[in-house]
Amino acid sequence: MLERSRRIKILIPIRHPIGGIRTYLKYTYGSLSSHRFDLTLLFHQDYKTEKDTLSLLKDLEGYRLNVVIGNGKHALASLFNKVFLLLKSNKFDLIHSQGTTCGIIVSLVNTFFGVPHIITLHETFDEPVLGTCFLKFKRELISVLLGKADLINVVSKDARENLLNVFPRLKNKLAKIVVIPNGVDVDYFRGNISNAQNIHDIPGITEKDFVIGYLGRYMPEKGFPVLMDAMKVLVEEFTMRSVKVLCLGWGAFIREYQAYIRGNGLENFFVFLEFQNDVRWILRGIDLVVIPSLREASPLVPMEALVSGAPVVASNCVGLREVLKNTPSRMAIPGDPRDLARKISEVIDSYPHVKREFTEYIPIAVRRFDSKRSATKLEKLIVKLVSEMN
Incomplete structure (x- = not known):
């Protein structure tokens, strides 16, 4: 012993x-x-x-x-x-x-x-x-x-x-x-934030914008290309012009992805932030977290989002589906930008109801993901x- x-x-x-x-x-x-x-x-x-x-x-x-x-x-x-x-x-x-x-x-x-x-x-x-x-x-x-x-x-x-x-x-x-x-550290994510910023004060984001958050690596398996194509569907087919994706991440493909965004005329719909040690103000300030991964093990971002009360749209891929089972999260077909765009659009169309669902889920998330x-x-x-x- x-x-x-x-x-x-x-x-x-x-x-x-x-x-x-x-x-x-x-x-x-x-x-x-x-x-x-x-x-x-x-x-x-x-x-x-x-x-x-x-x-x-x-x-x-x-x-x-x-x-x-x-x-x-x-x-x-x-x-x-x-x-x-x-x-x-x-x-x-x-x-x-x-x-x-x-x-x-x-x-x-x-x-x-x-x-x-x-x-x-x-x-x-x-x-x-x-x-x-x-x-x-x-x-x-x-x-x-x-x-x-x-x-x-x-x-x-x-x-x-x-x-x-x-x-x-x-x-x-x-x-x-x-x-x-x-x-995740639920006490940390439910705690008070000193010097919190306003999401809508970030250059490139206006008060009228619906803000989608992407927090993760810029690489194919994390599904960032799927999100880019989903935004193209939202902008060109759903004619949503007041939607912005706030990107907070890192990865080897960032230059290629930014070039793709510019090449498809989407540069006004993506805002890139540098490394943030404290993401609590982002999770509390954005309207929606999108996690378009193709596969995961046990991702932390959806746990952080749910504990923070942020609505989540995610792909129904391995790992993610287990974390988000029995939560209010909306699930999309992995690798399908059109289905992802539909799920995002549905959340935007009924946002007050969706936000209330996720707010009410916070106590359960705190117990489940501690x-x-x-x-x-x-x-x-x-x-x-x-x-x-x-």
Whole structure:
């Protein structure tokens, strides 16, 4: 049995401390008993991730925190080397890898050390992502390396099913696979906001505009191209001229998407904002959150929106459908811009009624999506695993 007075030393490798992984750590580790854990964060940083890094360190300032930063062009090689050196020179009670890439690298290195290892998978898998050449070999190799971990934590039942479909060898490791759904800091999202801005004061947005929020990465699987085409339908076919999409995100395809917007004459209907550490004022100020993803694991944005009382239109894709089941959210066919446009139009046409529905759902969302529930499950899992290994 592990003494309650003994602090558990955890190494947390992260490929890049951005997006959903950063917010997962903020919400989940932010709700753990910080007096029980000493954390060592290992991640690769470049100029693109500096703001996220600083935000993450602030989020976890309640812990005894050690930070190890890798840099250079070869991120994966740097990560491998740093993990090896850390395990060689320190005694950790547990490794908690964030994401598939970190999980695979740590499993390789940890062969020599045997430290208890949990991998949290924040993604779902699509066969093309794994490539076509030597696909079977890659599947087998990834399955073996993931299976070397003591526990694989997936963040939704949909994600678990997806994992087993893509890597069927892991069906032999079912006892190692656990589901701990994501959650958000509901107290934070229901709390008071100091210095909140007015959405309609943002350049490009007027008082008469119906404001749609897009919060996420600019990449195909997040469905931003679907949203662009849906806006084209709304503007050209539904003749909606007082609708603006407020975009708050990051990603490699932003230039291509902005060029597409200009090429289709939609530049007056999209407004792009820079990184915002606090999105509460945005969620409370916009009229609608649209989440057009093609696949997800357990997305945090719809949870944040529902706790904030923001109406949601989302695609009925893997992961999203699980989070939004039994909520007032309007669901569209994944990858179908015309259906997405219809759902948005329906919300606009009956907005007072829709807004009331989501306002009344807030107390349920607060209970359902509280990250304290996820953190409690994770903490019990960590303590149990460390106790057994000791």
